[in-house]
Structures are given as C-alpha cells and as structure tokens.
Amino acid sequence: METYEEAEALWGGPTLTLKITKSDLDPEAVTRRLRLTPTASAGPGFDPYAPLSGSDGRWFLDSDTSGRASQFTTAAGDLLVRLTAASAAIRDLVDEGYSVQLIVRGYSGPRSTALVAPEVLRRIADLGLPLVVVPSTNER
Amino acid sequence: MRAERDAAGRTPEDAATPVPEKSDAEARPVDPFDVSLPSRREARAEVAALAAEHDRGSSTPDATGIRDILLATDLQLSGHEYSESDGHFYATRVFKGGREDGQPVFVGHGFYREGSGHLTVPTGTSISFYCAHREALPGLSGLAIEAGVHPGLPVETFREGDQVPDYYLTKPEATPPGGFSVFENSTTVRAQARLSDLLVEGMGHTHWAACREVQ
Numbered sequence: 001m002e003t004y005e006e007a008e009a010l011w012g013g014p015t016l017t018l019k020i021t022k023s024d025l026d027p028e029a030v031t032r033r034l035r036l037t038p039t040a041s042a043g044p045g046f047d048p049y050a051p052l053s054g055s056d057g058r059w060f061l062d063s064d065t066s067g068r069a070s071q072f073t074t075a076a077g078d079l080l081v082r083l084t085a086a087s088a089a090i091r092d093l094v095d096e097g098y099s100v101q102l103i104v105r106g107y108s109g110p111r112s113t114a115l116v117a118p119e120v121l122r123r124i125a126d127l128g129l130p131l132v133v134v135p136s137t138n139e140r
Numbered sequence: 141m142r143a144e145r146d147a148a149g150r151t152p153e154d155a156a157t158p159v160p161e162k163s164d165a166e167a168r169p170v171d172p173f174d175v176s177l178p179s180r181r182e183a184r185a186e187v188a189a190l191a192a193e194h195d196r197g198s199s200t201p202d203a204t205g206i207r208d209i210l211l212a213t214d215l216q217l218s219g220h221e222y223s224e225s226d227g228h229f230y231a232t233r234v235f236k237g238g239r240e241d242g243q244p245v246f247v248g249h250g251f252y253r254e255g256s257g258h259l260t261v262p263t264g265t266s267i268s269f270y271c272a273h274r275e276a277l278p279g280l281s282g283l284a285i286e287a288g289v290h291p292g293l294p295v296e297t298f299r300e301g302d303q304v305p306d307y308y309l310t311k312p313e314a315t316p317p318g319g320f321s322v323f324e325n326s327t328t329v330r331a332q333a334r335l336s337d338l339l340v341e342g343m344g345h346t347h348w349a350a351c352r353e354v355q
Contacts, residue, residue: 009314009317012249012314013313040253040255042254047256049305050255050354052354053354058254058255067224105355107313107314109315109316109317110317112316134355136353138249138276138277139276139277139282139318140247140249140250140276
C-alpha cells in the first residue's frame with residue numbers, strides 16, 4: 001500500500017452521470033433505444049430556471065448516490081457495466097449527432113481527491129465518450 | 141506519516157472501532173481525546189473555525205454574527221446512533237434538537253438540474269429559501285437555519301399553489317477539508333431525492349438549508 005506524508009480526504013458525494021442532449025431529443029425514444037431508465041429527462045424547450053443551458057432535450061442517468069464517497073468505484077463501476085451493455089446503441093446516438101458525455105461531479109476542497117480506479121477508467125475509455133470532471137466547493 | 145482518512149476524517153482504525161451504544165450524549169462522560177465524539181468545546185471550536193474559514197473566502201459580512209448566534213445556542217452533540225440508511229449517518233457530526241418551532245428543515249447538498257422543471261407547492265405547505273436561485277448557501281447559514289436562529293429573512297418563500305423549481309437534495313457528506321454538521325431534527329436523505337418527492341400536503345412551513353446552484 002502506498003503511503004503519503006499528507007492525508008488526503010476524498011471528494012464528498014462523487015457521482016458519475018451519463019448526459020445525452022440533442023435539439024430534437026425524445027426522452028422516451030432514448031430510453032427505448034438504450035433500454036435504460038433515466039434518472040431524469042426532459043424534452044426540448046427553454047428552461048427558465050437554467051437559462052444558460054440551452055433548449056436541447058436532455059437525458060441523464062446517474063450512478064447510485066447512496067453510500068460513502070469511498071464506495072464511488074463500486075457505484076461508478078455498476079453504471080459503467082450497464083453502459084457497456086448499451087454501448088452499441090450509445091455509439092449509434094453519437095453517430096446521429098447526439099451529444100453524449102460522462103460527467104464526474106463531487107464536493108471538493110484543498111488537498112481533496114477524487115479516486116477513480118483503473119477499472120473504471122478502462123471502462124470509460126472503452127466507451128470512447130468524453131469525460132467531464134466538475135468539482136464543486138459548495139459547503140451545502 | 142499520517143494514516144489515510146475517509147471523507148469524514150476517519151482512519152481505517154476509527155472505522156473498525158465499534159462505537160458504544162448510548163441513548164443520550166449525557167449518558168457517558170465526554171472524553172476530550174475521543175475523536176469520534178468531540179466534546180462540546182471542540183464542537184464550538186469547530187464552528188468557530190468554520191466561521192473563520194468562511195470569512196476568509198467570502199465577502200458575506202454576517203458569517204461572524206451567525207457564528208456568535210450559533211455559539212450562544214448551547215450546541216450539544218447528539219447521542220443517537222445512525223445507520224447507513226439514515227442520511228444523518230453521512231454527516232460529520234449531529235447536534236441535539238433543532239428548531240424550537242419544530243418546522244421541517246431539508247438539509248444536505250442542493251442543486252437544480254437543467255430541465256427538471258417545477259412542482260406546485262402542496263396544500264398546507266410552504267417552503268423558504270435563504271439564498272437566491274443559482275447561488276450557494278454557506279455551511280454556517282445552513283446550520284443557523286436548522287437551529288432556527290438564522291438572523292436574516294428568507295430570500296424567497298413559496299406558498300401552497302406556487303410553482304417552485306424541483307431541486308435535488310443529496311446526503312450531507314462533507315466538502316473536504318471542512319465538516320458537515322446537522323441537527324437531529326432536520327430532514328436528510330441517504331440518496332439524492334427531488335423536492336417533489338419531499339414536499340407533501342400539510343407539512344406547514346418548511347425550510348431549505350442547502351444550495352440552489354444549477355447543474
């Protein structure tokens with residue numbers, strides 16, 4: 001086991017999310033094609049509560065958000081297994097012009113780290129999707 | 141060399157050490173060297189440190205005032221034990237009690253996800269927010285809302301029939317290196333939930349002690 005001179009806390013509440021957007025995205029059609037139930041979705045349209053987010057349709061699938069930060073590898077791994085099973089359909093969506101991203105979010109501060117295990121990175125690489133990392137310093 | 145710690149600041153040894161059951165914090169003497177159960181003085185020091193940290197990084201002028209108000213509320217650590225199925229389990233520490241008026245307070249990390257839309261506030265229920273939509277709520281302000289001693293008026297209050305953004309609430313896991321303190325009587329979640337799942341009829345006046353940032 002490696003040891004460090006300074007203890008490093010893990011990000012709080014890390015979550016991996018698949019985000020799909022397109023100007024004419026039909027949430028139900030995406031659900032059918034991927035055979036996955038989204039965490040949240042919305043058809044195209046301006047969102048007055050998020051005016052900078054554009055008006056594309058959106059489809060989100062999150063990793064399990066229960067459990068400790070140290071269980072992120074398991075939660076992300078479980079989601080990636082499901083996405084790998086749907087990888088052909090995801091590739092089709094990309095080819096049809098959908099924007100498809102994987103997003104890691106979490107609550108971070110000085111000397112805090114997000115631990116992404118090698119097997120998680122390998123699965124993300126195998127999917128060939130852009131990975132966006134979004135740390136938040138919000139206290140609440 | 142220091143041992144690795146998890147997000148709650150526990151070493152692997154801490155996590156493996158069973159915590160004695162107790163029905164009340166007063167049931168056993170506080171050991172000032174027991175890091176799993178900080179003394180009241182340590183808890184106060186932690187709140188003061190949080191306030192100082194907040195003051196350094198924010199232009200919000202009232203953090204020190206909020207700190208002083210909190211310190212005057214006789215904060216005491218809860219003696220309750222929580223399991224992983226309780227949102228409180230993920231907090232760094234839990235203080236006894238909560239608001240004297242008994243009004244529900246939703247506590248954790250909060251955000252609005254693009255496309256989530258809104259919900260209609262149910263009959264017999266209202267909800268107050270203490271930061272503007274798209275803004276973050278400082279930790280100390282959240283704690284003061286939970287204690288019912290927040291010195292400022294709500295930024296917004298939505299009453300029955302009003303439309304309110306359908307925010308998400310997640311468990312109160314600390315943003316390192318800080319902690320995340322909650323009160324016993326506050327409402328937390330163990331996994332993310334939407335406000336539309338949390339607000340029901342007849343809740344009376346409720347409070348949102350979480351951020352309202354947009355993701």
